[in-house]
Amino acid sequence: MKKVLMIAAENDAIKGAKVGGMADVIRDLPLALAGVDINVDVGMPNYGFIAKQQQATLVGEVVVKFGANSEKVVLWQVSLPIKAANSTKINNQVFLFDHPLFNGPNNQVYCNGSSERPFAEDASKFALFNLAVAQAYVDGLLGRVDYLHMHDWHTGFLVMLRAFATEYKTLKDIRCVFSIHNLAIQGIRPIRDDVSSFCAWYPDLARQLTHEQKLQITDPRYPECINPMRMGIELSDKVHLVSPSYATEVLLPSDHQNGFFGGEGLEQSLQDKHQRGDVVGILNGCVYDDSSVELDSQPAFIQIEASAQRALIRWMGQSQWVKSVDQIALSRLQLLSMKNSYDHRAITTSSDAVTVDFVMTSVGRLTDQKVLLLRQPHHEYGSTLEAILIQLNIHKPNGIFVLLGSGDEKIAQEFQVIAAKYDNFVFLNGYDDALSQVLYKQGDLFIMPSSFEPCGISQLLAMKSAQVCIAHSVGGLKDTIIHKKNGWLFEGQGLAEQSQQLIEVVVSALSLHTNDLLQYKKMRQSAADVRFDWHSVAQQYKDKLYQ
Numbered sequence: 111m112k113k114v115l116m117i118a119a120e121n122d123a124i125k126g127a128k129v130g131g132m133a134d135v136i137r138d139l140p141l142a143l144a145g146v147d148i149n150v151d152v153g154m155p156n157y158g159f160i161a162k163q164q165q166a167t168l169v170g171e172v173v174v175k176f177g178a179n180s181e182k183v184v185l186w187q188v189s190l191p192i193k194a195a196n197s198t199k200i201n202n203q204v205f206l207f208d209h210p211l212f213n214g215p216n217n218q219v220y221c222n223g224s225s226e227r228p229f230a231e232d233a234s235k236f237a238l239f240n241l242a243v244a245q246a247y248v249d250g251l252l253g254r255v256d257y258l259h260m261h262d263w264h265t266g267f268l269v270m271l272r273a274f275a276t277e278y279k280t281l282k283d284i285r286c287v288f289s290i291h292n293l294a295i296q297g298i299r300p301i302r303d304d305v306s307s308f309c310a311w312y313p314d315l316a317r318q319l320t321h322e323q324k325l326q327i328t329d330p331r332y333p334e335c336i337n338p339m340r341m342g343i344e345l346s347d348k349v350h351l352v353s354p355s356y357a358t359e360v361l362l363p364s365d366h367q368n369g370f371f372g373g374e375g376l377e378q379s380l381q382d383k384h385q386r387g388d389v390v391g392i393l394n395g396c397v398y399d400d401s402s403v404e405l406d407s408q409p410a411f412i413q414i415e416a417s418a419q420r421a422l423i424r425w426m427g428q429s430q431w432v433k434s435v436d437q438i439a440l441s442r443l444q445l446l447s448m449k450n451s452y453d454h455r456a457i458t459t460s461s462d463a464v465t466v467d468f469v470m471t472s473v474g475r476l477t478d479q480k481v482l483l484l485r486q487p488h489h490e491y492g493s494t495l496e497a498i499l500i501q502l503n504i505h506k507p508n509g510i511f512v513l514l515g516s517g518d519e520k521i522a523q524e525f526q527v528i529a530a531k532y533d534n535f536v537f538l539n540g541y542d543d544a545l546s547q548v549l550y551k552q553g554d555l556f557i558m559p560s561s562f563e564p565c566g567i568s569q570l571l572a573m574k575s576a577q578v579c580i581a582h583s584v585g586g587l588k589d590t591i592i593h594k595k596n597g598w599l600f601e602g603q604g605l606a607e608q609s610q611q612l613i614e615v616v617v618s619a620l621s622l623h624t625n626d627l628l629q630y631k632k633m634r635q636s637a638a639d640v641r642f643d644w645h646s647v648a649q650q651y652k653d654k655l656y657q
Contacts, residue, residue: 111149118261140202142644156206158213161186172245183242184208230306237311240267244278263297266338273345288346296339352565353586357391369605371562395644396570403576411466421542435526435539468509471553476517483559486609494609505620514538551575576638596636
């Protein structure tokens with residue numbers, strides 16, 4: 111079997127080590143690749159808690175020069191048994207690199223940092239982590255490797271060390287793949303004059319680099335800064351994007367004012383790589399089981415309500431003070447519960463009994479990537495989100511929109527104000543895995559208006575549960591949803607037109623559910639039938655990345 115060492119910041123095979131979709135990939139891909147005779151080990155930071163939590167085995171330690179100091183990084187190993195739906199089992203070896211610099215507050219994977227020094231803490235953390243991985247390989251602690259597979263900017267430093275550091279020249283004998291899960295986040299830091307800078311981390315290497323080498327690692331927009339994402343693109347053997355459409359979008363320059371998110375300043379590097387045939391787009395997979403989906407059932411609002419209330423109580427218990435946004439959500443759920451009758455006798459004896467009969471859902475981070483279009487001004491209703499809520503009330507007077515998300519505080523404040531204004535909108539400002547699963551399974555219509563989406567997992571999880579989606583026709587959304595067959599897509603030139611088309615397609619979906627429920631059920635069945643299985647993805651990895 112070929113041996114691949116994946117280096118990543120996240121891994122959902124480990125509790126507490128997931129932030130975004132990359133973690134799902136690192137969880138599922140090793141098992142899928144084992145099915146095509148490729149053995150995967152994973153290297154990641156310990157973050158101060160994983161080794162203890164998993165009862166890991168001590169492997170050894172490495173000593174590296176980092177800045178002006180010699181730093182000792184301890185290496186642990188844990189064997190994670192992974193079981194597929196067909197009961198296939200493998201043991202996934204995970205190497206955990208342990209150092210105090212890797213330990214964030216409250217065992218967090220990433221540090222929030224400050225707007226004045228973006229990525230400062232995380233960039234220093236991953237600069238040392240990558241150095242430790244290179245040293246561990248040279249010291250023979252990681253075993254034989256046929257391919258190095260790096261994930262996102264957090265691993266760009268290792269690609270750079272492989273290319274330029276003479277003490278790690280043996281890494282050049284190993285083919286290197288660099289996967290981009292989100293090109294918009296690049297980890298840019300100054301070259302010098304900061305404790306979190308290239309010269310501060312690697313002073314000896316900084317003095318040795320040639321002018322040409324420096325050009326390959328600096329940011330094309332900010333020549334006084336290094337760009338770890340660019341390091342990975344320029345210095346790897348192949349660049350992998352997580353959907354075919356995203357792999358073409360990133361070749362074009364971004365135009366944020368008109369709603370297009372492409373190469374984010376790195377399009378020239380990607381174009382050069384593409385011309386050599388070294389840019390590959392492979393869609394991420396999803397885990398499926400054989401359970402059937404009940405298409406005739408009404409949305410189980412009682413399950414959504416119960417799960418949402420449990421999540422809200424947990425969030426409240428984590429703080430001394432009750433947040434207004436949580437109180438609004440809890441009050442809204444209670445009002446809906448009073449309005450909604452669960453007593454069948456009441457329904458038959460009272461003409462006033464009302465049930466929630468349609469649920470729109472959305473699950474995702476509160477970032478401009480995900481919800482910029484919902485925030486766009488609307489000439490009549492204030493914002494696109496408000497226009498959607500008004501249309502929902504017109505077409506489905508007993509319908510609600512439940513949005514689960516956390517992230518940008520300014521966006522959360524905007525949605526909080528709207529949640530207080532509209533009685534058919536429940537805004538849950540946080541993340542809860544159990545609640546997200548209920549929303550995927552119990553909703554009627556999933557909204558995913560991302561301005562760009564490298565692959566997307568939320569739409570796959572919703573479709574798997576026979577919930578049809580409305581999504582922007584970009585990236586992985588475009589590659590997984592077929593317009594008017596298993597969901598709806600919208601597009602448009604510029605933010606205003608995109609937002610208007612989003613509203614119009616929501617109206618179309620609501621009208622179809624009202625006027626032709628049979629056709630709507632056919633779309634739900636089509637969504638449930640589609641398969642983007644990991645085994646097919648793994649074969650593409652083998653054929654296109656590991657040859």
